[in-house]
Amino acid sequence: DDINSDQAALLAFRSAVAPRLNDWNSSNSTCSWKGIRCSSNRVTEIRLPASGLYGQLPSGVLGNLTALQVLSLRHNFLTGTIPSDLARCTQLTMINLDSNSFTGDIPSAIFSLPLLTSLTLSNNNFSGPFSADFNNLTQLNTLYLQHNQLSGEIPDLKNLTNLNKFNVSYNNLNGSVPASLRNMPADSFAGMLQLCGQPLTPCAGAPSPAPTPAPGTAPSAPTPGITPSAPVNPNGGGGGGSSSKLSGGAIAGIAVGSVVGALMILVLLVFFCRKRNAWPKDPATKPMVGAPAIRPGEMAGLPKRSSAYPVGAPVSSAPSSVARSSSKKLSFVGNVSRVYDLEDLLRASAEVLGKGTFGTTYKAILETGPVVAVKRLKDANLPEREFRDKASEIGAMQNPYLVPLQAYYYSRDEKLLVYEYVPMGSLSSLLHGSRGSGHMPLSFEARAGIALSAARGIEYIHSTGPRASHGNIKSSNVLLSGLNEARIADQGLAQLVTTPSLNRSARYRAPEVTDVRKISQKADVYSFGVLLMELLTGKTPSNAVNNEEGVDLPKWIHSVPRDDWQTEVFDLELVKQQTAEQEMVLLLQLAIDCTAQHPDSRPTMFEVASRIDEIFLSVSGR
């Protein structure tokens, strides 16, 4: 084994899955190829994140790279299984195959890699059991398997004493959480109704049983004896036996705070309350009369994540409307299976995330495990048929860089959209939240990675049709899904909500867009350019027309000579880091191109994503 056999293996890899890697050819030294690192004249690292790799990994190829320590192929389009010869790469310490489309069992080859410390196989289609052979990987500190189709019980991972980052959420696992994993956060096990035990709800038969309804079962009335961690009835009832107290017109929100140390305030409240008798206690004996009023309770006093929104005051009066929908069921979209129902949402404890142009968004923690973001739309006055068609179209948009719509609720007076909850907050709060002590400076690599994933999300939207566009690109619609990764939220919403709001995205809006209903792909490119400027300057864009405070970013940046960018334009945090100066300039130049006055002079989103891809690779490959 030497650098020549490494080179031969890489060329075979290239011809199988990476034809676009033009600089991978024998006229350059192998160790200088994009994404490759060497040590002692052997290939030790392959890092090709988001590089457009597609197809199946060839067998008998990677196994020849016997000095390989790092294999990162995340965010590509790889399919099929992982070849078993990977077992020969015994020096591997890190494998990241996140966000591809691999299928089949988790390959047993992985269990013979004794030095592995970090294994990320999330967001693929791996199936089969969760093997107890993971216990072979005694050095493992990171194990991410979320969003696959693993089934059966989780084995006790008692040999993995260094494991501190762990996530298996959204698989098909069942049974009880094994002892070795009980101190992991509940989010690590989210989205699996059949799983129980600490940190989730106790298993049936345990001292304090919690019901775990099977997916798709008919909604039942709130259960008596809801535990204190369940949402609290604003009239003082804990759930059971209190339905008569829920009636009587206005329903107020109550916040129940519990202070843990001086740090944590937990306020629980009814997310949706309902009219007396609207939900029969026993559906079998008392048929439903009319339809439920949907009444989101709003959280009071909860410390907010972002300072951009006022704390929601307690709702003293619920909307007077009573939904008269023909169906009071949630409609699930895309390939989301019915893991919760309207009843679960009604019982969830909720927190206001913010009020936007289209309505209010809540974080809802369902008793059954899932955490979702619920957007309660205002001004959504599309006819039912059109609304449902549009919502299904949005649901069909599946891409790792989009926040997926899971379900919606339609009635005459209430329209709800239920999205996957993205826990790390928005780019807007990351950039403009507190910069006081404890604030971690955001590296250029992280900013470029966020820009790349946002660009890919928009590129995907544009690829779904020549007139398909997002229409509301801005930093609060870029949600962070990892350190260097993000997802675009609110896709399709601009078309779902018909009433134009004059101020919508004014700060990001392209000059030619005079009617917000006439959105276009090139207008998205403009908004994205403003977002890039925000990322690089750390400044909030403002709108001069509205006399807002702040800077009209495109106008200002277009006017500063390139020589002064380092001193005047870039975020001080970036300048201080003294790295990637060239790449910063390239990204700002791209932002300038995106914000060209004339739409035809702006690049396409495909070009934008490719240019950021280059920039990100050159900084992350270091």
Ligand SMILES: Nc1ncnc2c1ncn2[C@@H]1O[C@H](COP(=O)(O)OP(=O)(O)OP(=O)(O)O)[C@@H](O)[C@H]1O
């Ligand atoms: N799926 C989600 N997961 C986590 N946070 C979310 C999710 N969707 C929205 N948010 C956050 O909730 C807050 C409110 O979002 P919302 O979309 O209602 O308003 P906005 O993005 O500020 O404005 P607009 O309505 O114009 O998009 C924002 O801070 C947003 O980042």
